[in-house]
Amino acid sequence: xxxxxxxxxxxxxxxxxxxxxxxxxxxxxxxxxxxxxxxxxxxxxxxxxxxxxxxxxx
Ligand SMILES: [Zn+2]
Numbered sequence: 001x002x003x004x005x006x007x008x009x010x011x012x013x014x015x016x017x018x019x020x021x022x023x024x025x026x027x028x029x030x031x032x033x034x035x036x037x038x039x040x041x042x043x044x045x046x047x048x049x050x051x052x053x054x055x056x057x058x
Contacts, residue, residue, distance in 0.1 A: 006044060008035070008041075009038055009045070010045075012031060012034050013038075016030045
């Protein structure tokens with residue numbers, strides 16, 4: 001797991017919000033289409049996000 005993978009996840013997450021402005025099932029299905037292992041990255045971000053310059057929205 002490298003920070004670049006995390007940045008990729010955050011970008012995909014934010015882009016998915018352009019078409020789906022919530023965190024319901026449909027939203028996560030959209031994210032999973034692009035990043036099948038997004039859950040690992042999301043967990044990494046929860047545990048290490050405070051070290052990074054951006055904040056995760058929930
Ligand atoms: Zn979000």
